Amino acid sequence: MSERVLIAGCGNVGNALATRLLAEGCEVWGVRRNISALAEGIQPWRVDLTDPASLRSPPTPFDYVFYTASADRRDESSYRAIYVDGLRDLLQTLEAAGSPLKRVFFTSSTAVYGQQSGEWVDEQSATEPARFNGHILLEAEAIVRASGSGVVVRLSGIYGPGRTRLIEKVWNEEAEATQSWTNRIHVEDCGAVLYHLMRIEAPADVYIGSDDEPTTTAETVTWMSKQLGVATPAAVAATRANKRCHNTLLRSTGYRFIYSSFREGYTPIIEDFLRNRP
Ligand SMILES: NC(=O)c1ccc[n+]([C@@H]2O[C@H](COP(=O)([O-])OP(=O)(O)OC[C@H]3O[C@@H](n4cnc5c(N)ncnc54)[C@H](OP(=O)(O)O)[C@@H]3O)[C@@H](O)[C@H]2O)c1
Numbered sequence: 607m608s609e610r611v612l613i614a615g616c617g618n619v620g621n622a623l624a625t626r627l628l629a630e631g632c633e634v635w636g637v638r639r640n641i642s643a644l645a646e647g648i649q650p651w652r653v654d655l656t657d658p659a660s661l662r663s664p665p666t667p668f669d670y671v672f673y674t675a676s677a678d679r680r681d682e683s684s685y686r687a688i689y690v691d692g693l694r695d696l697l698q699t700l701e702a703a704g705s706p707l708k709r710v711f712f713t714s715s716t717a718v719y720g721q722q723s724g725e726w727v728d729e730q731s732a733t734e735p736a737r738f739n740g741h742i743l744l745e746a747e748a749i750v751r752a753s754g755s756g757v758v759v760r761l762s763g764i765y766g767p768g769r770t771r772l773i774e775k776v777w778n779e780e781a782e783a784t785q786s787w788t789n790r791i792h793v794e795d796c797g798a799v800l801y802h803l804m805r806i807e808a809p810a811d812v813y814i815g816s817d818d819e820p821t822t823t824a825e826t827v828t829w830m831s832k833q834l835g836v837a838t839p840a841a842v843a844a845t846r847a848n849k850r851c852h853n854t855l856l857r858s859t860g861y862r863f864i865y866s867s868f869r870e871g872y873t874p875i876i877e878d879f880l881r882n883r884p
Pocket of ligand 1: 614616618637639640641653654674675677714715761764765
């Protein structure tokens with residue numbers, strides 16, 4: 607029998623993951639409110655994860671769950687509703703319905719790290735976030751860990767086709783070349799990392815999911831300005847020196863990034879932007 611996989615909050619990352627699972631013959635179900643936006647081949651389960659009443663009666667038992675939902679708004683109550691309450695309610699519902707869950711994956715964020723001086727961080731580093739989002743994600747991670755079969759993937763800044771905010775800023779010559787460190791992962795790599803970890807015999811309980819090359823904003827936007835043929839952004843002192851994310855643990859499992867740095871990932875996006883620019 608094919609494996610039954612639930613992707614709860616099946617948006618950009620979920621759809622990228624689903625493509626791989628479907629190609630392998632898995633039965634893939636996607637939870638979201640707007641089920642018309644699920645990629646082809648995903649079976650819909652229309653649920654509002656923040657409304658326990660709508661969670662009743664899962665359509666089938668599931669072998670794997672990926673919780674990849676994101677908050678509608680950047681405030682504490684929205685974060686808590688989706689990352690803590692929604693996650694806990696879904697897992698309880700599936701357990702009560704007798705789902706034989708082999709593993710539960712949760713896409714957390716590198717926002718759980720509070721380091722702000724350009725330090726390198728890895729899975730063992732202290733998690734002392736300065737802001738509410740990091741604290742709530744740590745609560746969600748604890749729920750996943752308590753499930754006994756949880757794997758947390760702390761993703762850095764996701765980019766990919768359609769996410770052109772930074773490109774537009776550089777194009778409009780509004781970007782600033784600050785020396786702050788940034789960490790990124792292409793949406794296709796997000797899907798591929800989750801798929802890869804699902805196929806690992808004994809995964810660790812937490813991984814950082816970030817590409818091979820943390821870069822400063824200055825380096826990123828200067829490179830983009832050259833690709834776009836616009837003025838080099840003005841250099842600005844680091845206002846918010848950030849952190850650099852190690853992906854050594856993930857790489858030690860054999861994962862190799864499709865887009866190992868922002869250059870490989872952004873090149874086709876910029877080409878597309880230039881072809882279709884206003
Ligand atoms: N964006 C980043 O840079 C970043 C960085 C680190 C980690 N992450 C995490 O990575 C994960 C995947 O991100 P993504 O880019 O794939 O996000 P996305 O495209 O926004 O997908 C998330 C999906 O969650 C669904 N959703 C939201 N609220 C829901 C609710 N109440 N009930 C049911 N479904 C709901 C949305 O669909 P509907 O609106 O149709 O319900 C949406 O399709 C998220 O967990 C996010 O927190 C993101």
